[in-house]
Amino acid sequence: MRGLRADAERNRAAILAVARDVFAEQGLEAPLEVIAARAGVGIATLYRRFPTREKLVAAALLEKIALYAGAAEQALAVPDPWAGFAGFVQRICELQACDRGLGDLLSMALPADEQIEQLRTTANGQVITLIERAKASGTLRDDFVGEDLLLLLIATAAVMQVTRADAPDAWRRFVALALDAFRRQDAPSLPEPPATVQMTRAMARLAAERGCGGPAHDTTTRR
Amino acid sequence: MRGLRADAERNRAAILAVARDVFAEQGLEAPLEVIAARAGVGIATLYRRFPTREKLVAAALLEKIALYAGAAEQALAVPDPWAGFAGFVQRICELQACDRGLGDLLSMALPADEQIEQLRTTANGQVITLIERAKASGTLRDDFVGEDLLLLLIATAAVMQVTRADAPDAWRRFVALALDAFRRQDAPSLPEPPATVQMTRAMARLAAERGCGGPAHDTTTRR
């Protein structure tokens, strides 16, 4: 694949810039024609440059995913295990709140680009370490697992979406409650210690990280 | 409005029965033509009997909402305040899990029928009582408010939707975590004690119940 022609490259950049905005505002299911129009480009040009929605999503959100991965790394650098863990949780929720598209990507099992999956997978490894460290320090409940974090991401994404218009900060309270629940306490044991569950693709990855293995089936269907 | 002709009444019943099933399976945004087809009826007949989607939803889900209201009443009959509260939370989440349409209705601020709103409002009053009772007994955290329950309903609805296929019981773990968070403990105070927040219509109702008042604006728009 050689370099694009000058105008083509310009258009590509314009599409990408607009896509970032639109996905952030409207989520990953925004009409592609909106993006093309706002970029001052025909719909065909968008399709030529990004043949599938996933390609466009991947290109547009790569930096945001990198922020997610970076947050995990920074959290590991925090000396206090609980502070690192709690800060990480708040940080990724913050990222989610700033970018509805990222929320979709983190919470729903959208078909994602290989590059993004790789980034996410390594990040997940660090997250597991973060979790184990916090558990070992006695501040995070023993039965906590990575999947619980995914549940939280799903939940906060929904809370944000529903309350965005009326109470845009409601999710902060929700996340604070969740962190309270995650903190160690003499609580009744949770149902279904989910050693075997596997939900979204991201969760399958998480599980794989932790050595559970799992059929990462394809889903070749479109739409 | 006089009685319907016999065949019309029969069709109405068939539509309603099918609507209950379809809404439970697919949520409240299921195509109306699916319902008409499954009921063995033309789409026009459905529209004639239920001119708007909300009317159909209201008629189809009335009993389910009644179950919700009943759960609040039963919970108040439980002697132990915490057991009553926790049982209620689990019960309504269970109801939500069994009926995706009910989940939509409880969590999203869908335009709802007057009859349903009324039922929901009285139920919400009982819920507030339930909450206050549990707080007074020292088992529910002091800063808990009715809106937190709504947040939970929103969150569990999302969790159920995303994990339905792969881990249909994941929501149970999630709800158990939430109940842990709600239980009294020496926790850092939550942000935004939401005396003033008002999110969905249901939440506005809740707030109104508690005497906050609030502009229950109209949203006359269709669709």
Add this chain to the structure above:
DNA sequence: CAGGTTCCGGAGGGACGCCTCCAGATCGTC
């Protein structure tokens, strides 16, 4: 500035869901 290559954009077909219209079938009453 000419020629070939690359790129562009809008038209347009397909799928889906909403909702309405009206010719004809069905009911129930006398």
Add this chain to the structure above:
DNA sequence: GACGATCTGGAGGCGTCCCTCCGGAACCTG
């Protein structure tokens, strides 16, 4: 069983979004 009132169903217009096709414009190399 006949007649008027009531009810029916599917065709079809509307809107949205998807994606492709192809005549023509823009680039860039010499």
